Amino acid sequence: MSVTIPHALVIPDSALSILSQVEVNDLCQVRSSGLADLFRRCALAVMSSGVETDDARAMFREYADFEVELEQVERGIRLHLRHAPARAFVDGVMIRGVQQNLFAVLRDISYLSREIRPGSRFDLTTPAGTTDAVFHLLRQAGLFRSGDRSAVAVCWGGHSISRSEYDYCKEVGYELGLRGLDICTGCGPGAMKGPMKGATIAHAKQRVKAGRYIGITEPGIIAAEAPNPIVNELVIMPDIEKRLEAFSRLGHGMVIFPGGVGTVEELLYLLGVLAHPDNAEIPFPLILTGPAESAHYFHRLDQFICAVFGVGFRARYEIILGDPARVATKTKQAIAGVLRFRDTNDDAAYFNWLLRVDQAFQVPFRATHQEMAALELTRDLPPHQLASNLRRAFSGLVNGNIKEEGIHAVEMLGPYQLHAEPVLMQAMDTLLREFVAEGRMRLEGHGYTPCYTIAGR
Secondary structure, X not given: OOOEEEEXXXXXXXXXXXXXXXXXXXXXXXXXXOHHHHHHHHXXXXXXXXXXXXXXXXXXXXXXXXXXXXXXXXXXEEEEEEEEEHHHEEOOEEOHHHHHXXXXXXXXXXXXXXXXXXXXXXXXXXXXXXXXXXXXXXXXXXXXXXXXXXXXXXXXXXOOOOHHXXXXXXXXHHHHHHOOOEEEXXXXXXXXXXXXXXXXXXXXXXXXXXXXXXXXXXXXXXOOOOOOOOOXXXXXXXXXXHXXXXXXXXXXXXXXXXXXXXXXXXHHHHHHHHOXXXXXXXXXXXXXXXXXXXXXXXXXXXXXXXXXXOHHHHHHOEEEEOOHXXXXXXXXXXXXXHHHHHHHOOOOOOOOOOXXXXXXXXXXXXXXXXXXXXXXXXXXXXXXXXXXXXXXXXXXXXXXXXXXXXXXXXXXHOOEEEEEOHHHHHHHHHHHHHHHHOOOOOOOOOOOOOOEEEEEO
16 A cells, blocks of 8 residues: 555746636636546655556555645645645655645646637637647746747657666767766656656756756556656646657657657658658758667567558668667757758747647547547558557547556447458558557556457558
């Protein structure tokens, strides 16, 4: 049985410490609405930072007695926590980073409930309206700073990786940090934590006092991938689609480490967006990298991309193995080109407005058995449309692997069924079988039962 704190009173020391009466009332709506359970679950995930598990249901069972209550005080709020994980405290006092992330969750959930919904000021049925919502979500979280030209390297990769791959992620993060780059990841463990950990040491060596370790997550995945302890700017996006767009518009370059279906989903999203003709001239550095022993992983991933989309897609990414310094040097050089391009085209340094994101990449995909089976997976589609459908397929596999609702649906109705043309079916099947064999689907690795079947059309 895990050790818990019977009762703790937590007061914000961030922007939430000074509030208007209207803002206090808005935040307290979380207490009296259907958002109370969502906040409780996200709060528990934040306080479980550092736990090496992706089994959200097990975590919720372990802390079934955990409760959180908002109390309104004069011009402010405070939280009463009961039976909270003791790991979030030192000598009875909540760790400051955990405290800040806890109130970031409250800030974002309150904003989402008030602003990002049907009938709000954002027209989420249009690409422009959705992008505007993504911008405002990031702005209200304090991620934009006037005149700031600091470069952000987005690092994607799996939470279930080998020790050598994790150590390599740290080395790349270290080299990026030495070159003054900030780090943005999905905020969880594994390849999301490693680059941040390496960058903290490099920033300390370079006397960078305001290093940024940005974590972008969403309610459906935060419990399975709890924010790692290094994240100092946490943002909760409403769904995976807006999360992916936030990465693409906030970051100046991408580095992708080994991973599983979630990493492939992210890669397909980015390649699909970049494949749109309107984005042909937009520079967007993308490096796939890992230790030398991960060569087979990237070879298989490259084979999959070329089999599905053709070898022309290789022009949008470069694979570098076993050379962290080269990865960092090329990333920094490419980002300098990105910033020059934005200056020339009067685009913001902190938000990639020029990038065209089709609505197919923005509409939330609900991975039901019916929707998964109905996905059109054929190479007859334009490349960016096929990438969109494949991205949804892999998003569904993430849902069935680690999201509570998806796991439950697979248990009740059996595995998802995907239907694809023979060449595409073979490519997907080969890639996914490799992931299962290498333990890339879940942290527990061996013994994994696939949540999918693939059949021909």
